[in-house]
Amino acid sequence: MSTQDTARFAGKTAIVTGAGSGIGKATALRLATEGARVIASDIAPDRLDALKNEHPDLDLVTVAGDVSSEETITALLAAAGDRVDAVANIAGIMDGFQPAGEVDDATWERVLTINVTATMRLTRAVLPLMVEAGSGSIVNVASEAGLRGSAAGAAYTTSKHAVIGFTKSTSVFYTPKGIRTNAVAPGPVATNIEAPFRSQWAGERLGPIMQTTVPPVAQPEQLAAAITWLLSEDSANVSGVVLASDGGWSAI
Structure with missing residues (x-):
């Protein structure tokens, strides 16, 4: 990182969801290291406490709560104050790879609520x-599952396609007002999100596909680099794009 890069977000306020671990944590730390005041949100208070305690030199304000709730959204805006320069909608959950004929209502509703509704509300x-x-x-985290049908179950795949549609719609309406909205589509990343096969049919159908196409697992910091680039003025002429940061998976 160059000396110039370290000040890309000086004087700016950024909100990052899912900041307690994985991509969210890496993004919050990258933004704060580059000068931002970061409002870091996560559902797990202990993760946020650890984040602050491990990095007392950075300007990190933590807000614990379910980001799909209006109460947490209100708390985030109160912590941010009268200006928000950047938002990284990163909080998300996986499904159990259940196909449409096996997905239960609880899984469907929870995945859509966290991955799509929370992104819309913030x-x-x-x-x-x-x-x-x-x-x-604004940068929304989609997924390789937003680009294809063979990367997850019905609920997660639907949610990430929806995130991409929401990203493009927001870009169309708000780019003329000076607000850029983009998405990042990760492939496999080393995070704490569990992705078990709860469907025998899914394992039989998707297992062979994934064994021959899935690239090596990326580190959260690699995704944070792509997200912060899209949030920064380095991408000033970029809006409405879906940036695949997936080790080339989308090219296969």
């Missing part, structure tokens, strides 16, 4: 501040 909440400022950048 975006909706920050847009008035960004519109007033005439600037802002």
Whole structure:
């Protein structure tokens, strides 16, 4: 990282969800290291406490809670104050690779709520501040499952396709107001998100496909680099794109 890069977010306020671990944690730390005041959200308070305790030199404000709830959204905006320059919608959960004929209502509703509704609600909440400022950048974390049908179960695949659609719609409406919205589509990443096969049929159908196509597991810091680039002014002419950071999986 160059000397110039270390100040890309100086004086800016960023909100990062899912900041207690994995991609969210790596992104929160990268933004804060580059000068941002980071409002870090996660459902697990202990993870956020560890984040702050491990990095007392960084400007990290933590907000624990379920990001799909309006209560947590309100707390995030209160912590951010009257200006939000960047948002990274990273919090997400996996399904059990259940196909449409096996997915249960609880899994479907929870995955769609966390992966899609929470992204919409936080975006909706920050847009008035960004519109007033005439600037802002939002990055939503989609997935390789948003680009193909063979990377997850019905619920997760649907949710990540929805994130991509939401990203493009938001870009169309708000780019003219100075707000850029983009998405990152990761492949396999070393995070704490569990992805068990709860369907024998899914294992039989997807297992051989994944064995021949899935690239090596990426580190969270590699995704954080792509996310912070899209949030920064280095990507000033980029809006409405889905950046695949998947080790080339989408090219297969």
